[in-house]
Amino acid sequence: IAVSISADQAGVGGGNPGIVDIGTTDEPITAGDLASTKGHAVFRNLDDTNYVDIGPESNGVIVPTMRLKPGEFGYLPLVPDVTLRARANTAACRVMVKIYDA
Numbered sequence: 001i002a003v004s005i006s007a008d009q010a011g012v013g014g015g016n017p018g019i020v021d022i023g024t025t026d027e028p029i030t031a032g033d034l035a036s037t038k039g040h041a042v043f044r045n046l047d048d049t050n051y052v053d054i055g056p057e058s059n060g061v062i063v064p065t066m067r068l069k070p071g072e073f074g075y076l077p078l079v080p081d082v083t084l085r086a087r088a089n090t091a092a093c094r095v096m097v098k099i100y101d102a
Contacts, residue, residue: 022052022095026062026087029054031099037080039102044073047093057083068095078102 016031031038045052045068054074055065062085066074078084080102086095 016099017097019046019094019096020086021092022086022088023092024088024090026053026085028057029084029086029097029099037102038078038082038099039080040100041076041078041084042073042096042098042100043068043076044096045070045093046096047071047088047091050089050091050093052086052088052093052095054084054086057085061085062087 017029020029043052043054043066047070049070051067051069053062053064053067054076055063056079057063064087066076068074078099084099
């Protein structure tokens with residue numbers, strides 16, 4: 001199945017935050033200096049060994065919604081004001097995170 005995604009990016013910080021280190025304790029993923037509300041997120045687990053859980057925040061903790069195995073990627077349409085969190089399994093992982101305006 002071929003899929004394409006079209007998004008406008010008005011903010012100067014488009015695609016923030018880039019490559020981040022995710023530890024084994026869940027932590028927030030920030031969208032940087034986006035000019036408006038978050039609309040789409042793309043993730044890629046750059047680790048060769050460990051998986052990463054990603055999901056929305058509820059009462060200050062992660063609600064795991066997406067699990068990216070080593071090398072996997074994922075796409076997530078966002079509710080504009082959602083706070084995302086991530087947590088690595090066993091050891092910290094580098095994750096590419098691109099968050100775009102709605």
